[in-house]
Amino acid sequence: MIFQPPILALLMVAALAALVALWSGAFAIRVLARWDMANMSRAQLRMERMAELVSTLFGAVMLAELAALLLFVFNSDRMASLFVGAMCAVGTLNVNAYGFPALYLKIGVFFAATLWLILDHADRLGRDFPLTKVKYAALLAIAPLILADGATELAYFLNLHTDVITSCCTKLFTPNNPGLANHMASIGEGTALVWLSVIALAVAGSGAYVMLRKRGYWIYALASGALFVAGLTAIVATISLYIYEDPNHHCPFCILKPEYGYFGYVLYVPLFFATAMGLGAGLLQPFANIPSLKGKLPGLIARQVVWSMIGFALFGLAVIWAIARSHLILFG
Amino acid sequence: MITLNAVTKLYNEGRPNEFAALQEIDLTLARGAMSVLRGPSGSGKTTLLSILACMARPTSGRVSIDGELVSGLPERFLTELRRTTFGFVFQRFNLVRGLTALENVMLPTVPLGADYGQTRDKAMARLEALGLADKAAMPIEHLSGGEAQRTAIARALINDPPILIADEPTANLDTALAEKFLAILAEERAAGRTVILTSHDPRIWEAEGVDRIVTLRDGRIVEGELAEGVLGEDVA
Amino acid sequence: MMTWARRQRALADYTLAALSRRKGKNIALVAIFSLVVFALSSAMFFAAALRHETTVVLRDAPEIVVQKLIMGRQDLIPGDVVETIAGFRGVTSAKGRLWGYYYDRINGANYTVMVPDDPALIPPVGYVAVGEGVPRARGLAWEGAPLFLSRYEGDLKRFDVDRTFSRDSALMTADLVLMNPQDFRAFFDIPEGLYTDVVATVRNQNEVATIVTKASNASPQMRFVTRADIERTYQKLFDWREGLLVVLAGAGLLAFAIFAAEKASGLSAEEAREIGILKAVGWDTRDVIAMKMWEGGLVSLGAFLIGTVAGFAHVFLFDGVLFAPVLRGWAVIYPDFALAPHIDGVQLMTLALLTVVPYMAATVVPVWRTASGDPDAVMR
Numbered sequence: 001m002i003f004q005p006p007i008l009a010l011l012m013v014a015a016l017a018a019l020v021a022l023w024s025g026a027f028a029i030r031v032l033a034r035w036d037m038a039n040m041s042r043a044q045l046r047m048e049r050m051a052e053l054v055s056t057l058f059g060a061v062m063l064a065e066l067a068a069l070l071l072f073v074f075n076s077d078r079m080a081s082l083f084v085g086a087m088c089a090v091g092t093l094n095v096n097a098y099g100f101p102a103l104y105l106k107i108g109v110f111f112a113a114t115l116w117l118i119l120d121h122a123d124r125l126g127r128d129f130p131l132t133k134v135k136y137a138a139l140l141a142i143a144p145l146i147l148a149d150g151a152t153e154l155a156y157f158l159n160l161h162t163d164v165i166t167s168c169c170t171k172l173f174t175p176n177n178p179g180l181a182n183h184m185a186s187i188g189e190g191t192a193l194v195w196l197s198v199i200a201l202a203v204a205g206s207g208a209y210v211m212l213r214k215r216g217y218w219i220y221a222l223a224s225g226a227l228f229v230a231g232l233t234a235i236v237a238t239i240s241l242y243i244y245e246d247p248n249h250h251c252p253f254c255i256l257k258p259e260y261g262y263f264g265y266v267l268y269v270p271l272f273f274a275t276a277m278g279l280g281a282g283l284l285q286p287f288a289n290i291p292s293l294k295g296k297l298p299g300l301i302a303r304q305v306v307w308s309m310i311g312f313a314l315f316g317l318a319v320i321w322a323i324a325r326s327h328l329i330l331f332g
Numbered sequence: 333m334i335t336l337n338a339v340t341k342l343y344n345e346g347r348p349n350e351f352a353a354l355q356e357i358d359l360t361l362a363r364g365a366m367s368v369l370r371g372p373s374g375s376g377k378t379t380l381l382s383i384l385a386c387m388a389r390p391t392s393g394r395v396s397i398d399g400e401l402v403s404g405l406p407e408r409f410l411t412e413l414r415r416t417t418f419g420f421v422f423q424r425f426n427l428v429r430g431l432t433a434l435e436n437v438m439l440p441t442v443p444l445g446a447d448y449g450q451t452r453d454k455a456m457a458r459l460e461a462l463g464l465a466d467k468a469a470m471p472i473e474h475l476s477g478g479e480a481q482r483t484a485i486a487r488a489l490i491n492d493p494p495i496l497i498a499d500e501p502t503a504n505l506d507t508a509l510a511e512k513f514l515a516i517l518a519e520e521r522a523a524g525r526t527v528i529l530t531s532h533d534p535r536i537w538e539a540e541g542v543d544r545i546v547t548l549r550d551g552r553i554v555e556g557e558l559a560e561g562v563l564g565e566d567v568a
Numbered sequence: 569m570m571t572w573a574r575r576q577r578a579l580a581d582y583t584l585a586a587l588s589r590r591k592g593k594n595i596a597l598v599a600i601f602s603l604v605v606f607a608l609s610s611a612m613f614f615a616a617a618l619r620h621e622t623t624v625v626l627r628d629a630p631e632i633v634v635q636k637l638i639m640g641r642q643d644l645i646p647g648d649v650v651e652t653i654a655g656f657r658g659v660t661s662a663k664g665r666l667w668g669y670y671y672d673r674i675n676g677a678n679y680t681v682m683v684p685d686d687p688a689l690i691p692p693v694g695y696v697a698v699g700e701g702v703p704r705a706r707g708l709a710w711e712g713a714p715l716f717l718s719r720y721e722g723d724l725k726r727f728d729v730d731r732t733f734s735r736d737s738a739l740m741t742a743d744l745v746l747m748n749p750q751d752f753r754a755f756f757d758i759p760e761g762l763y764t765d766v767v768a769t770v771r772n773q774n775e776v777a778t779i780v781t782k783a784s785n786a787s788p789q790m791r792f793v794t795r796a797d798i799e800r801t802y803q804k805l806f807d808w809r810e811g812l813l814v815v816l817a818g819a820g821l822l823a824f825a826i827f828a829a830e831k832a833s834g835l836s837a838e839e840a841r842e843i844g845i846l847k848a849v850g851w852d853t854r855d856v857i858a859m860k861m862w863e864g865g866l867v868s869l870g871a872f873l874i875g876t877v878a879g880f881a882h883v884f885l886f887d888g889v890l891f892a893p894v895l896r897g898w899a900v901i902y903p904d905f906a907l908a909p910h911i912d913g914v915q916l917m918t919l920a921l922l923t924v925v926p927y928m929a930a931t932v933v934p935v936w937r938t939a940s941g942d943p944d945a946v947m948r
Contacts, residue, residue, distance in 0.1 A: 003811030005612055006914055008818070009921040016929050038404055040389045042345060048406050049940040052853045056861075056932060064925055071917045078914050082803055084796070127409050387848065387944040408852055411943070415850030426845045426946050429838070430589035439846065442582055443855040445575030487849065 006075040007157050013068045014150035017061045017109075024054045025143035028136035035136075037128050051132070054139075055120050061146070062113035069106045072153075073256060085166045089253035094166045098156035105149040111276060112142045118280040122300060126292035134287075184236040184250075189330050192230075192237035199223065199230045200316060203278075207309045210281075210302075217301055221282020224308060228275040231315060235267060239319055242326035266318045274311025277304045334361045334384055334495075339393035339403075341379050341551075353379040355551045357393070363494075366517065366527040366541050371548035377530040378499060380548065384528060385418045385497050386410045415440065419488030421498040425480050427472045427487075433459065433479075434468040437487045444491075451490075458486040462516070478509040485516060495526040502533045514539045576862075579855070583862040590839075597831060598871050604824050605875020605923050606882070607817040612915050613883040614891050615810030620910040622802045626795055630767035631776050633793045634783070642791075644762040649787065653768050656783060658775045664763030666752050670745065673718060677705045681745045683752050685767070693748045695730035701742030703732060715745075717755070725755065813891065814922070821923065825930035832860075833934035840938070847943035856939035864931050868924045876919060884909045 027050055036044060076089035076099075086092050093099030116138055123131035187195075203223040210220050236252050243255050243263055255264035281304040288297045341354040354376045361367050361384070369377045382388040383395060386402060389410070395403040402413060427436045437455040459468050462482040467475060475483065481501070488496060498517075502510040510533070518541040521527050529536060537545055547554050587594050634653060636645040647664055654662040667682030679702060684690055691697050696715060702708075706715065708729075715727045733744065753760065770776050780792045835843075843856055851859075882888060 003815075004807045005608075005810060005814045005922065006918045008811065008814055009918045009925075013921060013925060016925065037406065040391065040403065045389065045407065048408075049853060049936075052857065052940065053933070053936040056857055056936065060928060060932065064921070067917060067921055071914065071921065074914050074917065082800055082807075084800075124408065127405055129406055382944040388942070408854070411847075411850060411852040414943075420848060422848070422946060426841075426848060428842050428845055431585060435585065439582075440849040440851075442578040443575060443851050445571035445573075445578065447574065448578065448581075491850070 004075075004079075006071055006078075010068055010072055010075070010153060011157065013064045014153050017065060017146050018150040020057045020061050021143040021146035024057065024139055027054060028139045028143075031136040032133060032140075035132055037132075048129075055117075055124075058113060058116060058120070058139075062110070062117060065106065065109050065113060069110055072103065072106060073253065077253060077257060079160075083166050087254075088251060088257065090251055091166045095161070096156060096159040098152050098159060102149070102152040102156045105145065105152050109142075109146055109149045110272070111279070112145055114276045115280055115283055116142055118276075118283065118304070122284050122287060122293065122297055125296040125300070126290065128292050130290045130292050131287060184233045187233060187237045189238040189241065192234040196227075196230045196234040196319070199227045200312065203227050203312055204309070207305055210305055214298060214302070215285075217285040217305070218282045220305055220308075221279050221285075224275050224278025224282075224312075227278075227312060228271065231267075231271050234319070238330070239267070239322055241330065242323050242328050245326055245328040247328065247330065263318075263322065267315060267322070270311040270314035270318065274308045274315060277308035277311060281305050281308065333363050333398055335359070335394075335396050336383070337394040337396075339383060339390045339395060341376075341383060341388070342391045345391065352551050354383070354390070357551075357553060359546065359553065361526070361528060361544070363398075363526050364521070364524055365543035366521045367529070367544040367546060368536060368542055369528070369530040369546050369548060370532055370537060372532070374550075375548040376551040377548055379551075381497060381499055381528065381530050385420065385495075386414045415444070415491060417493055417495055419491070419493040419496045421481070421484045421488050421496070421501055423500040423503055425484040427480060427483060429473050430471060432469050432471055433464060433475065433483045433486075436472055436483055437490055439487060440490055455486065455490055458489055459483070462486055477504055478512065481505065481509070481513065482516075485513075489520075493525075495528065496520055498527070498529045500530055500532075502531065502536060507535070510535055514541075517541070576858075579859050580862050580866075583859055583866060586842075586859075587863060587866060593831070594867065597828065598867055598874070600824055600827065601867065601871035601923070601927065602874040602878065604817065604820050605871055605919070606878045607820060608814060608922060609876045609879030609919055610882045610888060610891055611810055611813035611817060612919060613879055613911065614888045615806045615813075616912070616915055617883060617908065617910050618806050619803055620908065622799065622806070624908075626799050626802075629795050629798070631770040631773070631795050632768040632780060632783075633798075634766040634768065634787075635791045635793065636765075637789060637791050642765075644758065644764065645766055645790075647761045647763060649766050649790065650763075652787065653766055653783060656779050658770055658772060658779050660769045660771050662766055662768040664766050666749060666758065667764050668756060670717065672705075675705050677702075677743070679743050679745045681747060681752065681755075683749045684746050689746060691730040691746060691748055693750055694726075694728060695748070696727040696751075697731045697733065697744075697746040698729055699733050699742045699744035702745060703729070719755070727751070818922075821926055825926045828927055829930040829934055832931040833937065835938055840941070841946065843938055844941060844943070844946040847941060848946045853936075853939045857935060860931075860935040860939065861928075864928055864935070868927050872920060872923055875923070876916070880909070880911070 031047060031051070034043070035047060073089055076092040079092045080086040080088050083091055083095055086095070093103060116135070119131060119135050119138060123129055123135050203220070203226075206216070206220045206223045210217050232252070235255070236250050240250055240252060240255055241247055243260055244251075253264070254260065255267070256262060257264075281301045284297060284301050284304070287293055288301060290297075336357050336359040339354055339357040339359075340352060342350055342352050344350045357380065359380075369380060371377050379388070383390050386395075386397075386405075387410075389407075390403055393403065394401060397413070397417065402410065405413070428439065431439075434452070434455055437458060438451055441451045441455075456465070456468060459465055462485060464479060464482055464486065467479055467483075472480065472483065481504075488498075496517075501513055505513060514536065517527055517529075518539075521541055531537070536542070632653075634645065634649060636643045636649070645664070650662045650664050653659060663685060665682070665685065667680065670679045670681045671677075672679060684697075689697065698715065702715070703713075708715070712729060715729055717725050717727065719725070727747075747755065752758070768779075770779060776794055776796070780794060783790070783792055846856060846859075847853075882890065
């Protein structure tokens with residue numbers, strides 16, 4: 001293991017998140033067994049108050065995980081100088097088999113925690129807390145994810161050996177290597193952009209539809225998820241080429257570096273935010289007809305769709321700007 | 333209209349020192365009236381007031397306000413309801429030391445996210461109406477008893493609640509101040525506010541404008557002659 | 569959205585007023601917290617500055633160093649290797665180097681003695697050029713005082729000091745003594761045609777590995793060390809020392825977290841009453857938690873800013889006087905130089921996570937316990 005402050009900070013966040021997951025998981029089991037809003041007993045009151053603590057803790061875990069996700073990528077990039085063959089985060093993450101799974105799990109935890117907080121917020125709008133059991137059942141599903149994230153991260157850091165020769169983005173994101181990353185890279189530059197535009201149009205269309213008709217939000221959520229995938233693919237296949245001004249450099253991490261003006265954040269932050277909001281809208285739709293939520297939930301869902309569309313629009317502008325300002329000419 | 337049906341409140345439920353502060357209370361208090369809860373100490377006045385004002389949940393029974401059942405609401409919504417429905421004047425005023433009179437009056441508005449300027453103007457207007465305009469910027473510990481109580485009244489009224497609640501409001505006041513306080517209450521009642529008090533001060537029971545007196549003993553409501561008996565004991 | 573912002577503003581206002589009312593307690597809290605942040609940030613800035621310094625210094629170093637090994641020990645390398653290495657495709661130049669260590673029996677210091685690669689730096693015969701640490705260690709008071717070196721009892725060799733290196737980037741040059749090749753061979757008794765090692769520069773960075781492979785096959789008794797190897801070794805060394813200091817500071821942090829948790833749970837009667845009042849006038853448990861989070865946020869932000877700025881000043885204005893011995897090493901001659909200010913997002917984020925998260929974690933449960941009191945408590 002490499003003994004380094006950012007790693008210590010990441011492990012500390014992971015350990016605290018795991019503690020929260022374990023504790024709130026145990027609490028969730030109690031809620032599922034005994035929650036009864038009609039009961040006015042002291043025990044029920046205590047559970048209601050504990051629920052406040054769980055919400056607070058999850059909010060904190062989400063924020064800390066968000067910071068940890070950024071630090072994880074940031075630090076992987078910086079540590080590249082320690083490994084033979086690594087030039088950016090990809091090389092560092094490739095040092096052992098746990099690197100990329102740890103990253104994917106971190107992204108998963110971020111989305112799960114955000115969606116859970118959306119569910120929590122919706123639940124608290126209803127005078128009888130109608131979603132409490134759903135919410136805590138969901139928590140039981142998220143807790144293992146957080147534990148897996150912590151364990152994978154620990155395994156990754158414990159197995160970081162500097163004598164390993166790793167392969168970096170030039171090898172990984174190259175069309176003629178087997179694997180998902182290469183799949184993304186091998187999609188034609190044009191194809192990826194066309195797909196991105198088509199799905200973006202689908203998002204805009206379904207967004208307009210749900211705003212007018214006030215239903216079918218799951219279509220929008222589905223389109224958001226698809227746009228997330230299409231967006232990431234387009235970044236690997238095409239957009240990164242424009243940013244690097246190099247027709248062969250497909251890396252989705254180097255764009256986060258200062259050399260490229262941290263442009264990656266301008267792409268990723270709105271994309272992640274918009275996706276979370278879009279998925280949240282779809283998640284809440286089945287509950288819109290619960291009597292105690294009828295008055296408030298549709299408004300919340302509509303606002304989420306608006307925020308999501310704003311986020312995607314910002315992502316779109318960033319993409320267009322990246323292409324327009326580049327000196328690289330891929331088409332024409 | 334506040335209605336209580338078979339409300340019981342147990343403290344230390346299930347433990348050897350369990351006791352019933354209220355037992356099977358049925359009570360309806362009308363809107364726009366001034367009602368007084370009276371009885372010896374330990375009779376359950378304050379507990380009843382807490383339950384009426386959604387500060388505590390009954391152990392069993394139902395509480396409804398204007399026909400809406402509130403006894404089963406989660407604590408969070410009880411708070412919300414309390415914020416919009418009730419204004420409190422506590423026995424010991426319960427003002428926060430170190431804050432000015434104005435800041436104390438504005439306390440209930442903090443969680444609402446209301447516009448700061450408007451709220452401050454409203455609070456100033458309340459203080460002015462109660463003759464405290466020149467004390468607004470003074471820390472609360474520099475105010476006299478009467479001034480502190482009027483600050484507490486201003487705070488109770490800041491969110492313009494339909495129901496004003498006061499717990500033993502005259503316990504710490506001399507006669508002149510007590511009369512002044514009663515005059516303020518009468519004014520508020522005349523303006524259409526519901527007023528609910530607890531008191532074992534005869535000056536209040538006999539005051540003008542009191543519409544209803546509810547007598548409590550050992551956690552139950554007693555009426556008629558029996559009620560007079562309870563009073564006699566207590567005053568003596 | 570507006571409502572949310574206004575609510576947060578009102579809560580922050582209230583919190584600020586509350587903090588200023590309990591000045592003594594909060595100043596003590598911020599002071600101790602700042603001290604912990606200061607220790608952490610000093611260690612991290614110092615190590616990062618050293619890493620940065622190493623990278624800068626190594627930027628001009630040759631890509632490959634060739635050493636001759638005999639029985640696993642480094643030995644003098646014959647000059648004909650230079651031609652062999654220079655013959656490889658991709659190698660721009662290869663040169664034999666003369667350098668070694670000299671133990672100064674007068675003050676117990678170790679100097680690095682070498683013949684510089686750059687002909688312009690080679691001093692005339694009988695003269696030396698020295699790093700700024702050497703006159704300091706010797707107590708040479710005035711400019712131009714000669715340097716006497718003694719190899720064994722009764723031996724004394726006089727060198728005049730041609731020049732002293734400035735303090736810029738002194739990490740690698742503090743203990744340096746530069747000599748003319750003729751003096752060097754005479755002083756250390758090295759025959760003509762032998763060198764300490766051979767260095768090679770390579771045109772294309774990406775070819776270094778290939779050249780090393782080819783050269784190793786051609787001369788198996790030689791050892792090839794690349795610049796990347798050296799850099800990695802330094803990075804690891806500094807990382808490790810930094811980590812060690814951070815763990816030590818972490819112990820301090822843990823102690824502080826316990827202290828903070830204790831402070832947060834041991835509410836004074838006055839504070840408990842205040843929270844009772846807030847709940848009675850219509851604050852929700854959530855509102856009280858939010859207010860307390862603001863309190864924690866303001867305290868940790870204050871401590872973070874104070875500690876980070878103080879750490880920055882400590883390292884870059886006062887040369888990290890407190891930690892320098894641990895991070896630099898324990899050599900008799902410390903390099904004496906001002907570190908170039910260097911700070912980045914990873915450091916700040918790490919620092920923020922390492923300090924704020926434990927504080928929040930330590931206080932959240934006590935805060936919640938405080939906030940979930942019964943609202944009717946003030947009536948009893």
